[in-house]
Amino acid sequence: MGSTTNKTTQYLLFLLMITALWSCKSSEKAKRSSLEGKKTEYLIDQIKQNEFEFDTFSAKAVITLRQGGNKQTFKSNIRIKKDSAIWISITPLFGIELGRVLITTDTVKVINRLEKQYFIGNYAYINQRFNVDFEYEVLQAILLGNSIAFELDEKIKFSIDKEDYYLGNLKKSKAKKADEKPKKIEKQKDEVVSLWINQENFKIDKFLLSDLSADRFILGEYKNFMTVEDQQIPEYLHFEVQSKTPAIVEIQYSRVSLNQALKFSFNISSKYEQILY
Secondary structure (H helix, E strand, C coil): CCHHHHHHHHHHHHHHHHHHCCCCCCCCCCCHHHCCHHHHHHHHHHHHHCCCCCCEEEEEEEEEEEECCEEEEEEEEEEEECCCEEEEEEECCCCCCCEEEEEECCEEEEEECCCCEEEEEEHHHHHHHHCCCCCHHHHHHHHHCCCCCCCCCCCCEEEEECCEEEEECCCHHHHHHHCCCHHHCCCCCCEEEEEEEECCCCCEEEEEEEEHHHCEEEEEEEEEEEEECCEEEEEEEEEEEECCCCEEEEEEEEEEEECCCCCCCCCCCCCCEECCC
8 A cells, every 4th residue: 555545644643653662561650668858758749739630631633743844734633531442533724534543541443534544452552562661641641741650660850951950860961861871871770850930830851761761752842831720831832753753743722621521433434444553
């Protein structure tokens, strides 16, 4: 099957894979006994207290992908059932649904309506095929601007970086180099987790996740925080991915609503062709 035929489905799946380029293996929430200093303890506490809480999440979004000199922009509807399912419907700007994605805690499903194709894969297949450690919890956190867990036994570094607090398993100065010259960072730190925390609302302004052994990273930024039911959530999300296929993905939310009854419909026509990668 030619590359043109699979292009749309690959794009849909790519939107999911960018957030799984790096993910902690068997990570657990950092416990206070593993943290250094009262400042770090307090900051972790405040981050957790200001996490975006919900049962269901729904939003309109404009998603822009920049890759290899090309730019594509799509409208989408995003729905999330906490710790259960992420549902995304993607349409071109002229309004006809292009595709649909459903991610559960163990499976990824994609419908490509343009090419009348669908993909279903469990995490074992996706991890092996795309050389990632895909985790539902990480994707959910990244889409909402919530925190990402450190490894349980890591010593977490704390410092102040201009208007942000910094937390990471590398010192701030070294973390800033991780996305520029990854091979020059400490060899024992194959995986770098860095968070820049807003000093006013304790929300994540920026994060860096690097897999130095594979020479890839994702740098995420959250901007224009808006208030939804007395909680702060970023309106604008910017992800820069460095890997074999570098890309920039931008998401702009609007019409966010919480805790409404939502449907996560995902019906596949018997006329559609199942594809693999």
